[in-house]
Amino acid sequence: MKPFSIAFIVLTLGLLAFSTYQALFVAPTEQTMGEVQRIFYYHVPSAWVAGVCFFVNFLASIAYIVKRNEKADALAAASAEVGVVFCTIVLLTGPIWARPVWGIWWTWDARLTTTLVLWLIYVSYLIVRRFAAGSQTQILAAVIGIFGFVDVPIVYMSIRWFRTQHPSPVMAGGENSGLDPAMLHVFFWNLLAFTCVGIIFIGLRYRLQTMEDTLEAEHAQLALEGGSQ
Amino acid sequence: MSSLSLARATLLKDLRMEWRSKDAINSMLFFSLLVVVIFSFAFNPTAEESRLIVGGLIWVAFLFAAVVALNQTWARELRNQVLDAYRVSPAPANALFVAKVLGNFLFVVVLEALMAPLFVVFYQLRSVGPVWQLVIIALLGTWALVVNGTFFAALSIRTRNREIMLPLILFPISIPALLAMVDSTTAVLTGESSPDFWMKLLVVYDVIFTAVCLLLFESVLNAE
Amino acid sequence: MSGVFALKAAYAVTWIVQLLYLRYLLTRFRRVRREINDLKRHS
Numbered sequence A: 001m002k003p004f005s006i007a008f009i010v011l012t013l014g015l016l017a018f019s020t021y022q023a024l025f026v027a028p029t030e031q032t033m034g035e036v037q038r039i040f041y042y043h044v045p046s047a048w049v050a051g052v053c054f055f056v057n058f059l060a061s062i063a064y065i066v067k068r069n070e071k072a073d074a075l076a077a078a079s080a081e082v083g084v085v086f087c088t089i090v091l092l093t094g095p096i097w098a099r100p101v102w103g104i105w106w107t108w109d110a111r112l113t114t115t116l117v118l119w120l121i122y123v124s125y126l127i128v129r130r131f132a133a134g135s136q137t138q139i140l141a142a143v144i145g146i147f148g149f150v151d152v153p154i155v156y157m158s159i160r161w162f163r164t165q166h167p168s169p170v171m172a173g174g175e176n177s178g179l180d181p182a183m184l185h186v187f188f189w190n191l192l193a194f195t196c197v198g199i200i201f202i203g204l205r206y207r208l209q210t211m212e213d214t215l216e217a218e219h220a221q222l223a224l225e226g227g228s229q
Numbered sequence B: 001m002s003s004l005s006l007a008r009a010t011l012l013k014d015l016r017m018e019w020r021s022k023d024a025i026n027s028m029l030f031f032s033l034l035v036v037v038i039f040s041f042a043f044n045p046t047a048e049e050s051r052l053i054v055g056g057l058i059w060v061a062f063l064f065a066a067v068v069a070l071n072q073t074w075a076r077e078l079r080n081q082v083l084d085a086y087r088v089s090p091a092p093a094n095a096l097f098v099a100k101v102l103g104n105f106l107f108v109v110v111l112e113a114l115m116a117p118l119f120v121v122f123y124q125l126r127s128v129g130p131v132w133q134l135v136i137i138a139l140l141g142t143w144a145l146v147v148n149g150t151f152f153a154a155l156s157i158r159t160r161n162r163e164i165m166l167p168l169i170l171f172p173i174s175i176p177a178l179l180a181m182v183d184s185t186t187a188v189l190t191g192e193s194s195p196d197f198w199m200k201l202l203v204v205y206d207v208i209f210t211a212v213c214l215l216l217f218e219s220v221l222n223a224e
Numbered sequence C: 001m002s003g004v005f006a007l008k009a010a011y012a013v014t015w016i017v018q019l020l021y022l023r024y025l026l027t028r029f030r031r032v033r034r035e036i037n038d039l040k041r042h043s
Helices: A003-026 A035-067 A070-102 A110-131 A137-165 A181-228 B003-020 B023-040 B047-079 B082-088 B093-122 B131-158 B162-190 B196-221 C003-042
Strands: none
Touching: A003 A035, A003 A181, A035 A070, A035 A110, A035 A137, A035 A181, A035 B196, A035 C003, A070 A110, A070 A137, A070 A181, A070 C003, A110 A137, A110 B162, A137 B131, A137 B162, A137 B196, A181 C003, B003 B093, B023 B047, B023 B093, B047 B093, B047 B131, B047 B162, B093 B131, B093 B196, B131 B162, B131 B196, B162 B196
8 A cells, every 4th residue: 555545544533532532532522412412423424424525425426327437437436335334324323312312313404314315325326326226226336326416405404494393302513503613623623634534435435445346347358368379 | 200200100019019919917907906906905995095095005006007008018029029129229219219108108097997997986085175186096006006116127128137226226216206195195085185296206307317317328329 | 221331331332332443344345355355466
């Protein structure tokens, strides 16, 4: 592995350690929720990284449809998977946070439901990539990536409206409802750390994808040569 | 052949074939009957309660009808290698796509028209709001399902687990439209709120995704 | 579930998911490298 990559990984680990320390010990304790509010420093950055990953997938999917560039497809595969990983973290940490604070594990409010739908869309993307056989798979996946991303604002709007019609507990946690500057400071450190972790994961997954694609091409080539003998 | 006549020819051919083989219609009617009966075990279908719940039930039934129709039409095309013939023809791919969507749309709407009376009869359904709104919602909602469904059905046609893939991909993406369909139907049936926003959302959804489908269809048909 | 317990649980879950994913990636890397080496040996 290149020395730059190794340096970046080491830097990220240090950054993550630093930001976690800040989140747990330096950031001021929130008045109403208490210590549990510190989950915010992991929960929201994860959501941010997931969103960025899905946006990258959107762009890579378009690039693939337009140019049929294999690298674009590899990036699409990588970003979708990493996005799902972080989205899973959001969906797990959210309820863990909600339970002691609001007494419920889940509520169908706009943000949570949109996150769940987002998760469903990109999990379906991953399932198609894994289990669909045939040359159409990459195109099909790219299409899902495009449709899925275009859908997200519509999903959010529709559930927002649903919630004005049928009000229910809103989990205010995470909305930038006036963050204390000291908290904002810690938040940005964690945002940076998580973004770097995301970049590393995407880089690794991208490399894995290109290696596997090359391997597959080699196999196909061999089969071709073997057949012609 | 001009795109208009190609589209019309395809549409008429599809409709004729569906009319001749009544398998789908029969099985979907039976499925609806089952849904109606089984769900009646879960609640007491008095008129007031029905109005609250039927919105969701009826769209579950319509959703499955749509998936059955979608899987079927493309499967037939694949069997007869019709897709390849379309690819070599000089006619634009979008004409083919529009014809397919219209064919599926008409087919599913007919299914819905046949299934709706079952719900009315068994759940003593009487709408508080105007029925013409329900018809518009049904048309808009069906289009939303069918336009995306036809697109994905065309793509997943050669993938291994085709029948599972289609609903797997279609449902998550259709969630906002489904929410709009169910809530607007309930709004009209109960008369307790206005379906306006939902109907506008359906129109927006239909316009956006029809446009996206038309933009992408040409590129993806020529994939192989 | 107390607040502090939830905090620890949430942080732990985050690390666990990331580590599991990392392990999954490394396993796949190992497999690909092995197959590439096999291919090189046989050709």
